[in-house]
Amino acid sequence: MSDRRVFRWATTGARALAGTLVAAGFVVAVATAVAVPWPTLTREPVEITAVPAPEASVLSCAGSVLALGRDPVDAGAISVAADQNLTAGVGEGSAPPVETQLDTSVAGSIASVFTAEPENRTRTDVAATGSSTVSDEDLSGFAASPCRPPLTESWLVGGATTTGAADIVVISNPGEVAATVELTVFGTSGPVVPPGGDLVVAAGSQQALSLAGLALGQDSPVIRVSATGAPVTAVLQTSLTRTLLPGGVDQVGAIESPDPDIVIPGVAVAAGDGPATDAATVLRVLSPSADTTAQVTVVPTGVAQPVSEPIEVPLTAGLPLDLDLGGLDPREYTVRVQAEAPVVGAVWQTTGFGEGADFAWYTPAPALAVPSLFATPTGPSPALTVANPTADEAQVTVDAVDGSSSTTVVVQPGQSARFSLRARTVYSIDAGGIGVRAGVSLTGDDALAGYPVWSGDTAAEPIVVYP
Template sequence: MADRRALAQGGARAIGALVGVGIAVAVIAGATLLPLPDFAIGAPSQTVHPVPADQQRVCPGPVLALAADAGQASRPSAIGNASSVYGTDGPDVQTRNLTPDASAAAPDQAPLALTAATPRGATKPPLFGGAQIQNVVSPDLSGLAAASCAEASADSWLVAGATTLGQTSLVLLSNPTSVDATVNLDIFTETGRVSAPGATGIVVPAGAQKVVPLAGLAPSATAPVVHVSTSGGEVVATMQQSFEQGIEPRGAELAGPTGAPSRVQTISGVTIASLAAITAAQSSESVSVEFPTVRLFVPGTQDAQVTIGAVGESGTAAGDSYAQTVKAGNVAEIPLDHLKDGNFTVTVRSSVPVVAAVRTSVIGSKTRDFAWFVSSPPLTGDQLVAIPVGPKTLVHFANAEDKDVKVKLQPESGSPIALTVPAEGGANAGVTAGRYTVTGAEGLVVSVSFAGDGQASSYAVSPAGPLAAPIEVYPH
């Protein structure tokens, strides 16, 4: 009996142990498989949409001439007036004249500052654009000079100008802000960096323009590049260049900033004309007439392996490609030979960041001129393009994508202009003076060119800078 009782007690204990193990397994499985309550507490936040700030643009004003008297060389004078066109798709534009550094006979010979306010309650600023043009005719200086009315910046690059015999270049610094700007000019040429004490600490008063003759800082420079940087306020930098051969004026131009240093620079709408006349002049004149040329500069310390592609826009003959090594710290110029008259998209691809622009010349029946074409960033959305009155005017589009893009230009009145920009190519549309709203061109590089008998000029169309973006606020 004792043995039976012992066996029964042992069996009961075994069964109890098994039940306990089963309960433990069930508890563990439940803790593992069943979802637990979520006790995480999210940080409280609120998205704030700032009111977009007012937009500002500056038109550089009329072409300037240095005084013939060396004692007055620092006081340039305005020649004639520039004609400007500007506007928005919202409220009217407010205008004011900046205080000119040059002697001016009338208030409208001063640089023009434009302001477009964002309507109350609007979530984005209005489309805004402006441009100016001037046909300069004087005994010492002539040419067609067009420029975009641009946004002020604390950092920009001017890839244009020359200070060799007959060449005059002026750096125009316009300050539309309410504080003085201190400007430093870092100048580079074909021989390297220029050491010029007067190039640093240049004070541009608030609401004024300062003119700096480049020859006083970098004399006898064939291919200068100027890096403009500021502290305090911001400025709009423009390079005015004019050329006089003997006693004959050979052109004038206003060149705005080119794109910031990048491994890819796209220059749309490069217009080449009268190459046969230029070739003939090269062989018959003692002073060289420049062929189309790409000016390049490598801001870093590593040499650049550069490939340049020139692709003809719709209706233009096929382009060409060029390859070269560009030494860091020195400005280089690469001729675009083997091209024909027409319109081209020039793309610079480099192993390291570079800045770039293209210069072309034109010979007419009585006059000569030259033009600078600068690179610019692609558009980020709809754009308002202002077109002043000038000779044959084209809006150019460059498409780096692998598919065609359909673009529409809507004038203030009249029928829209529809345009297909081919993949990895370019196209253009003829326009008249006025304001055009461009839609469908996101991702395209855009510029405007003017061409007449012995006349040429161009300016880039750049997207507006960021004014306001949503902010996520996390209170304490």
């Protein structure tokens, strides 16, 4: 019996010892596995880099010059005063743009749309502009405005709804779906969406409505145009009558967005005939969202020094302000407005205050990021003013697309240069990537107009797709 018990104890002890050794080995193996890096298997996700296909370039024009109050039965009716003479073109080697017409709310009015399709997956740049001359008892003057791409938000600076003004807001929808548009008028009471400020603009159509019908009694209005459903092109036609004498007409293009640093090049000051008490050069400026102080600087073209020290202008959020820029010698100027908050603005200039006078609203020019096209219309001899608000020297080349002329000028920081142009011509401008600002001005006997050059579209950025 004792021998068997010894044998059982021996085998039991052997098993316990073996189990202990196995457990210890397992612990050592686990500790070693934790300490030693395991082999890993990684798989990079499949990705495809692609450049989005460019869309067609679309420009919508202001259309015919319109007149208010010519119908004795309906004083608020709008009619056609003069059609627009158009100039349009594309870069060298591209197919000409296709011109179509919008359905207009005013009988007999003609409003054109120019479309340029992309070629070889490259966007086609297109430029177009129009002008009109009116010489009627109730409306006279010269108007010129570029055709612009539609936007979902834009700003109209200019005009009035006081006695003698007959201003018209023109909204165009060159797209394929209807646009719901909201007009917010900034005036003496701040921003207001007036009755009639909400409208639907059908696809491929243009609507015109009286500004006085939206906000009566405003001497310095600014209008924000917001669109949903489809982008739209907005234009403000403004005209003035002084004691039964027409005092000019203009078609004011929209500003894309507020900016804390706006530059308005090419403000052409003509020798006026009005009394010294009349303000011939007026800056209208608005800070839509915040109280701020703006610095206004006026610099003659080709000169480094401003005409005076910067003017400090306090701005209250939502309230437009008109500033008399004082008596300026006849020549071209660049007006710059800098503030800590984004602002919009425009400069009003007139040829005089008597019979046959004309005026123009000059709006800010955006920075030219890439080589861009612009066109000159029928009318007085045009000129291009290029301002360089950057800290870098800019070599600016202006070429006629048809190859008839080419001019290169070096524009120093803080200065501007003038280029003489021909009417009814398409030009390209290239500043080598320096963000210069450019504006076209047309000045003649009792004729005044001007508009900024907008930057061409930059190439679409590549996008990464993960299938």
